[in-house]
Amino acid sequence: MSAKLTIQQIQQRIDRSPANRWLGITVLDLEDSGITLQMPVRAEMTGNPDTRVLHGGFMGCLIDTACSFAVIAQTGESVVTIDLSVDFHEAQRSPLLVATASVLRIGRRIASTEVRVTEADGRLVASGRAVFANVPFTPHARRKDSGSRSP
Amino acid sequence: MSAKLTIQQIQQRIDRSPANRWLGITVLDLEDSGITLQMPVRAEMTGNPDTRVLHGGFMGCLIDTACSFAVIAQTGESVVTIDLSVDFHEAQRSPLLVATASVLRIGRRIASTEVRVTEADGRLVASGRAVFANVPFTPHARRKDSGSRSP
Amino acid sequence: MSAKLTIQQIQQRIDRSPANRWLGITVLDLEDSGITLQMPVRAEMTGNPDTRVLHGGFMGCLIDTACSFAVIAQTGESVVTIDLSVDFHEAQRSPLLVATASVLRIGRRIASTEVRVTEADGRLVASGRAVFANVPFTPHARRKDSGSRSP
Amino acid sequence: MSAKLTIQQIQQRIDRSPANRWLGITVLDLEDSGITLQMPVRAEMTGNPDTRVLHGGFMGCLIDTACSFAVIAQTGESVVTIDLSVDFHEAQRSPLLVATASVLRIGRRIASTEVRVTEADGRLVASGRAVFANVPFTPHARRKDSGSRSP
Numbered sequence: 001m002s003a004k005l006t007i008q009q010i011q012q013r014i015d016r017s018p019a020n021r022w023l024g025i026t027v028l029d030l031e032d033s034g035i036t037l038q039m040p041v042r043a044e045m046t047g048n049p050d051t052r053v054l055h056g057g058f059m060g061c062l063i064d065t066a067c068s069f070a071v072i073a074q075t076g077e078s079v080v081t082i083d084l085s086v087d088f089h090e091a092q093r094s095p096l097l098v099a100t101a102s103v104l105r106i107g108r109r110i111a112s113t114e115v116r117v118t119e120a121d122g123r124l125v126a127s128g129r130a131v132f133a134n135v136p137f138t139p140h141a142r143r144k145d146s147g148s149r150s151p
Numbered sequence: 152m153s154a155k156l157t158i159q160q161i162q163q164r165i166d167r168s169p170a171n172r173w174l175g176i177t178v179l180d181l182e183d184s185g186i187t188l189q190m191p192v193r194a195e196m197t198g199n200p201d202t203r204v205l206h207g208g209f210m211g212c213l214i215d216t217a218c219s220f221a222v223i224a225q226t227g228e229s230v231v232t233i234d235l236s237v238d239f240h241e242a243q244r245s246p247l248l249v250a251t252a253s254v255l256r257i258g259r260r261i262a263s264t265e266v267r268v269t270e271a272d273g274r275l276v277a278s279g280r281a282v283f284a285n286v287p288f289t290p291h292a293r294r295k296d297s298g299s300r301s302p
Numbered sequence: 303m304s305a306k307l308t309i310q311q312i313q314q315r316i317d318r319s320p321a322n323r324w325l326g327i328t329v330l331d332l333e334d335s336g337i338t339l340q341m342p343v344r345a346e347m348t349g350n351p352d353t354r355v356l357h358g359g360f361m362g363c364l365i366d367t368a369c370s371f372a373v374i375a376q377t378g379e380s381v382v383t384i385d386l387s388v389d390f391h392e393a394q395r396s397p398l399l400v401a402t403a404s405v406l407r408i409g410r411r412i413a414s415t416e417v418r419v420t421e422a423d424g425r426l427v428a429s430g431r432a433v434f435a436n437v438p439f440t441p442h443a444r445r446k447d448s449g450s451r452s453p
Numbered sequence: 454m455s456a457k458l459t460i461q462q463i464q465q466r467i468d469r470s471p472a473n474r475w476l477g478i479t480v481l482d483l484e485d486s487g488i489t490l491q492m493p494v495r496a497e498m499t500g501n502p503d504t505r506v507l508h509g510g511f512m513g514c515l516i517d518t519a520c521s522f523a524v525i526a527q528t529g530e531s532v533v534t535i536d537l538s539v540d541f542h543e544a545q546r547s548p549l550l551v552a553t554a555s556v557l558r559i560g561r562r563i564a565s566t567e568v569r570v571t572e573a574d575g576r577l578v579a580s581g582r583a584v585f586a587n588v589p590f591t592p593h594a595r596r597k598d599s600g601s602r603s604p
Contacts, residue, residue, distance in 0.1 A: 233535070236538075278431070321508030382541075
């Protein structure tokens with residue numbers, strides 16, 4: 001497999017999404033079967049005022065975006081998330097999280113992915129996996145009737 | 152099981168978290184073995200500018216908060232998320248999501264939960280489950296060394 | 303929703319599978335949106351010779367069969383498991399496990415389910431969920447090229 | 454990390470379990486942070502008489518054993534499965550499945566793992582992950598009161 005989109009095209013599609021813009025997600029690298037993204041930890045993502053550790057849900061945001069764009073980079077098409085899971089390994093400490101997502105398999109209808117989230121020092125803070133339905137990409141699609149579609 | 156905390160006490164603990172305040176999560180109801188919360192869909196949570204459907208990760212935010220407070224309501228203690236998963240059933244359409252989370256089991260060290268997310272009309276848009284480690288609640292805890300802790 | 307198949311037809315399709323026959327799975331009840339099955343704990347399913355507790359994987363066998371037949375009962379079609387998860391709550395103690403699986407949503411291509419596994423006394427020992435692809439039922443299908451198909 | 458147990462000691466502990474003996478699981482290799490096991494596909498594991506494809510639950514058996522022994526190899530202790538998930542990528546075709554499980558993190562109380570299942574030709578047929586509670590190993594332990602314990 002080799003990517004159908006360039007880093008610039010992927011960043012452009014990431015930036016089409018208000019959520020991804022707010023999350024501040026940027027592409028760091030594009031590999032043969034995956035993609036590496038980073039997300040800064042905003043103050044609004046803090047789950048606990050004392051520990052200042054990330055609210056777990058925002059790890060899910062990073063994982064959903066990373067896994068979906070690992071597929072989109074290969075297919076050029078859009079995806080709809082079928083399901084998503086996150087394993088938390090260590091408390092996030094640094095202000096920047098790096099997610100490396102890989103495609104496990106892209107079938108005709110279903111794509112499977114996995115992801116690892118590390119901090120700058122390489123510490124593994126979370127891992128996850130997600131399954132997507134592949135759908136045709138339409139740059140200005142109308143409202144769809146199912147799933148949480150990524151552009 | 153009956154709740155150790157009142158709705159007001161739970162709302163207060165939800166509001167201690169910058170993330171939960173930004174997410175706008177409020178308690179609707181407290182049941183014997185669970186809790187019902189709501190979250191408004193902010194413009195910044197939109198995954199696709201055309202469909203205006205929620206970015207899947209924010210469903211994870213609602214699910215993490217709902218499941219964790221289903222446990223916290225029973226124990227009065229804090230929790231650290233071990234893992235979390237989300238199944239997406241239908242595209243979110245309404246501007247308000249309602250999550251009903253239930254405790255499946257609270258053990259000495261581990262608590263298991265499940266959740267359903269519906270819209271105002273009762274349509275099931277997502278479901279999920281989460282597992283937590285139970286940890287003592289310290290209102291002004293210092294930074295912990297693992298997991299994504301909820302107050 | 304109402305079931306397309308009778309208990310007898312479902313039991314017949316369960317019995318077509320060598321695995322389900324070996325597992326000894328039988329239908330107890332058929333509900334509007336789900337199904338209740340039972341599985342005896344065979345000596346070969348014991349994970350530990352001292353504790354004689356079930357090997358966790360066999361809980362996955364029961365869950366896969368229960369969830370898939372919750373869908374099959376509604377559609378009459380076959381399914382291919384996309385993914386499956388199990389949460390373990392208590393050690394199995396009794397020689398008979400009862401699984402009640404429910405359909406969360408049947409879409410055109412994807413079906414989502416959840417399940418609870420209890421013992422005779424009502425104790426919840428495990429829960430789970432599974433997602434399936436719907437595929438046409440062909441009683442004497444040739445080898446398919448993906449997934450783990452249930453008849 | 455380096456393994457505390459040898460391949461022979463691991464095989465011995467695998468063989469203490471009636472389930473693992475019936476499943477026919479043998480250790481192929483022991484790596485710094487993981488383990489490789491194989492499982493033959495018995496006729497009784499066939500989910501569909503026509504396609505002769507593995508019943509999905511037995512993939513869960515292999516994954517539970519592989520992930521638990523990835524941890525046990527490092528710690529020498531026993532584990533109790535907290536949760537387990539399986540993603541199915543392709544139909545199993547060959548009579549022998551190979552699972553390579555890796556430790557993601559071993560904490561004081563919780564251990565996280567992931568696994569890939571391939572066939573002889575390297576084809577990826579499934580992947581999965583599991584979370585365990587670490588418990589002291591007692592060769593002739595009495596019945597425990599929670600989880601599905603691996604020896």
